[in-house]
Amino acid sequence: MIEGLEDAFRAVRARRGDSVPRRVHVCKLAHEPYPDPATALVFLLFEDDTPRPGAVAKVARSAAADAGVHAEWRGVDLARRRLPDAQRRAVPENWARGEINGRAYGLWSAQPGRGEWHHTFPLSEARRTSTRIAAALDWAARTAAATADGTISAHEWLGAWPDVSAELAAGGVEPAILAGLHARAGADWETRWPAAFVHGDFFAGNLLFERDRVTGVLDWGGAEPRGPVFVDRLCYEFAFALHALDAPRALDAGALRAIAALPAFRRERHAPGTPCGAWGTAARAIAITGRLLRELRAGPARQRASRAWMRLAAVEAGLEGSSPGRR
Amino acid sequence: MESATVQVPPAIRWACPQCGADVAWRDGSGRCAAHGVVGARTADGIWQFDQSDAYWGEVERDHMRAINAAARQHTWQHALETLLRPRHPGLMEYVHHPARADWRVLLPLDRTRSVILDVGAGWGANAFGVAPDVACVVAAEKMAERIEWIALRARQDQVRNLVPVRAELHALPFAARTFDAIVVNGVLEWAGLVDPAPPDGRARNPRLLQEQFLRRLHGLLRPGGWLYVGIENRFGRMFWRGTPDHQGLRFTSLMPKPVARAYTALRAIRAPRTYHVERDYRAWIYSLSGYQELLEDCGFRAVQRYAAIPGYNVPAALVPLASTGPMRYYADRLRARPSLPAQARRAASRMAAAAGLEAWGTSCYALVARREEPHG
Numbered sequence: 001m002i003e004g005l006e007d008a009f010r011a012v013r014a015r016r017g018d019s020v021p022r023r024v025h026v027c028k029l030a031h032e033p034y035p036d037p038a039t040a041l042v043f044l045l046f047e048d049d050t051p052r053p054g055a056v057a058k059v060a061r062s063a064a065a066d067a068g069v070h071a072e073w074r075g076v077d078l079a080r081r082r083l084p085d086a087q088r089r090a091v092p093e094n095w096a097r098g099e100i101n102g103r104a105y106g107l108w109s110a111q112p113g114r115g116e117w118h119h120t121f122p123l124s125e126a127r128r129t130s131t132r133i134a135a136a137l138d139w140a141a142r143t144a145a146a147t148a149d150g151t152i153s154a155h156e157w158l159g160a161w162p163d164v165s166a167e168l169a170a171g172g173v174e175p176a177i178l179a180g181l182h183a184r185a186g187a188d189w190e191t192r193w194p195a196a197f198v199h200g201d202f203f204a205g206n207l208l209f210e211r212d213r214v215t216g217v218l219d220w221g222g223a224e225p226r227g228p229v230f231v232d233r234l235c236y237e238f239a240f241a242l243h244a245l246d247a248p249r250a251l252d253a254g255a256l257r258a259i260a261a262l263p264a265f266r267r268e269r270h271a272p273g274t275p276c277g278a279w280g281t282a283a284r285a286i287a288i289t290g291r292l293l294r295e296l297r298a299g300p301a302r303q304r305a306s307r308a309w310m311r312l313a314a315v316e317a318g319l320e321g322s323s324p325g326r327r
Numbered sequence: 328m329e330s331a332t333v334q335v336p337p338a339i340r341w342a343c344p345q346c347g348a349d350v351a352w353r354d355g356s357g358r359c360a361a362h363g364v365v366g367a368r369t370a371d372g373i374w375q376f377d378q379s380d381a382y383w384g385e386v387e388r389d390h391m392r393a394i395n396a397a398a399r400q401h402t403w404q405h406a407l408e409t410l411l412r413p414r415h416p417g418l419m420e421y422v423h424h425p426a427r428a429d430w431r432v433l434l435p436l437d438r439t440r441s442v443i444l445d446v447g448a449g450w451g452a453n454a455f456g457v458a459p460d461v462a463c464v465v466a467a468e469k470m471a472e473r474i475e476w477i478a479l480r481a482r483q484d485q486v487r488n489l490v491p492v493r494a495e496l497h498a499l500p501f502a503a504r505t506f507d508a509i510v511v512n513g514v515l516e517w518a519g520l521v522d523p524a525p526p527d528g529r530a531r532n533p534r535l536l537q538e539q540f541l542r543r544l545h546g547l548l549r550p551g552g553w554l555y556v557g558i559e560n561r562f563g564r565m566f567w568r569g570t571p572d573h574q575g576l577r578f579t580s581l582m583p584k585p586v587a588r589a590y591t592a593l594r595a596i597r598a599p600r601t602y603h604v605e606r607d608y609r610a611w612i613y614s615l616s617g618y619q620e621l622l623e624d625c626g627f628r629a630v631q632r633y634a635a636i637p638g639y640n641v642p643a644a645l646v647p648l649a650s651t652g653p654m655r656y657y658a659d660r661l662r663a664r665p666s667l668p669a670q671a672r673r674a675a676s677r678m679a680a681a682a683g684l685e686a687w688g689t690s691c692y693a694l695v696a697r698r699e700e701p702h703g
Contacts, residue, residue, distance in 0.1 A: 001432040027653040028432055029660075030643040034420040041432060044656070046647075051655035059432070061425070062459065101460055102438050116662035128665040209662070 002026040004100040005057045008107050009045045012095045021047030038065050038301030053110040059103050066104040068221050073097055073106050075220030082197050084146045090217045111216025113208030119239040123258055131212040133264035139214040140232045147197035149226050154189045154286045161189050171296035180317025185285035198227035203239035230279045234287040237265055242308050251315055288313050336490050338442040338463040340505045344376055344498035371478045376494040377469055391472040403480045428456025429642050433695045434508050434553050436460045441507045446496055447514035451477035458489050467492045497523040504549045512557040516573055516610045533611045541625035551700040557639030561612040563690035573610035580612055627696035634689035645693055648686040655680045
């Protein structure tokens with residue numbers, strides 16, 4: 001597999017008129033030891049002895065993961081066509097795609113910067129990363145402002161509530177959680193929200209930073225041309241809560257409030273131009289519903305992610321205060 | 328030869344484990360002209376060349392048998408959930424997650440042609456993980472209960488290109504030049520544990536047995552074929568931290584081997600170990616240069632070396648060691664937490680990576696080597 005990626009990288013460099021590296025070193029990377037089978041294998045390609053990758057490659061882990069690689073390609077293409085220059089600088093370039101041993105692969109330019117998974121930090125430490133959280137939220141806000149495209153309702157975005165409810169139920173979402181989502185979002189299902197381009201999986205794990213600037217936004221497989229403008233911003237906040245479900249910390253309403261009270265999130269809610277309360281319970285419930293639908297549609301391979309979003313929905317609705325013992 | 332009752336996988340060329348002569352299959356038995364019946368095809372579909380009663384595994388033997396019985400009665404997934412998870416929750420992903428076989432990215436596999444051998448297949452996680460990427464994978468495992476599990480799972484999942492073989496690692500029943508790739512994941516260290524033919528009743532030096540094993544694998548590969556080895560680094564930081572070695576003692580891999588052998592014998596006097604070769608230090612592992620030398624001594628070339636992080640059993644990261652660049656990036660790819668200890672650890676890691684020390688201190692290696700193609 002790595003030989004195929006090396007060849008693809010060299011071919012891209014030659015096609016672009018860049019110098020072709022003497023040696024290419026391919027590094028396989030994963031965020032966790034046992035990833036979902038529906039995800040792709042991720043590789044970084046280094047040329048000669050440089051400590052910065054020159055390209056990123058993804059190869060489908062299984063036939064079921066082929067669609068994810070294609071979706072990433074389409075998402076990057078969409079982002080690079082829709083975003084203004086300032087935001088587009090953080091988006092990789094599509095370089096090559098094809099098949100290796102029957103599996104889809106894609107090759108992209110590597111973005112500068114380092115990751116900072118502040119969503120996994122204890123809140124006391126996450127407070128000290130406020131400038132980068134703010135930078136991420138600012139990037140999302142500027143992207144939304146630059147790609148504003150009328151308004152959109154939850155109905156238009158996800159479908160009629162009865163259909164959405166039926167699909168969630170078929171996917172294993174408990175009636176109490178469904179009722180909780182409906183109680184919080186039902187009255188606003190036809191409410192029209194500002195619409196804009198949506199990344200779809202916007203959280204610290206998919207960003208790169210240099211100092212306090214966002215220099216890379218990765219994983220574009222969930223990108224949509226139009227969605228409610230609050231989706232990416234709320235997803236960023238939800239990532240803190242989702243991590244808490246995996247960590248030995250309790251997740252309950254108090255924890256959610258503590259996350260929302262992080263300085264960067266609090267400042268952003270009260271920033272000029274942000275209607276106070278606009279992204280309240282209804283928006284949160286709609287955002288969770290949208291993400292839950294997406295995870296369930298991805299099939300059994302995303303079961304762990306689906307269960308995490310279900311539990312977040314339950315905690316948001318006040319149905320449970322999660323603790324490690326109750327997992 | 329084939330009979331109507333036995334379908335020999337066309338990709339596999341069998342050989343007598345004792346003399347290497349061709350094995351002919353008839354009526355479910357594999358026969359060598361010199362040694363008679365050397366193999367049998369069981370009702371479970373296992374190609375059996377070993378009938379010893381030995382057992383080793385992560386779970387107790389009776390428990391493994393109960394798991395197999397439950398898998399036979401219900402499904403293998405049900406057996407894991409009801410019998411393995413309650414007692415060994417930490418093993419659940421280990422025994423079946425396909426990411427166990429992520430080392431496969433290092434090999435040029437072809438799903439239409441590649442025939443590979445997984446030596447010491449255990450629960451089969453690696454064999455099942457690689458099966459979709461190859462034409463045929465032979466899972467060779469000595470323990471009856473473990474190869475039974477593999478055969479059960481293969482049948483239930485209809486993995487038709489997986490061939491379960493019960494065989495001892497020093498007596499692999501295959502003809503020369505049968506395989507495009509051979510996988511030895513967490514196995515090489517055990518090749519020196521027991522001498523299958525000790526001269527004068529004394530077990531030979533473990534290194535000699537490991538060389539014998541590797542040379543045999545070299546012969547089983549087609550010219551240009553690949554060997555993958557996943558194994559610990561004898562000087563890996565986990566051993567400096569006191570992680571017990573394969574025989575249950577601490578710090579032995581850090582000692583010169585004669586000292587480690589004497590230490591093991593001394594400890595055995597005071598506190599006998601649970602392994603039957605407890606009086607001798609025999610599960611030898613090596614340093615990065617040690618593996619290079621061992622593989623080259625056994626005829627392999629073009630050795631590629633990777634750090635397998637957090638370990639070869641679950642290679643989330645495979646960082647090439649031919650250049651310091653990737654490891655320098657890996658050590659610094661994420662900003663550390665703001666706390667002082669985290670920042671200090673990060674600084675130390677960056678310095679070690681920049682100095683090239685990570686290659687020597689990483690806990691596990693993934694090594695890829697090649698049997699050279701003939702010239703001309």
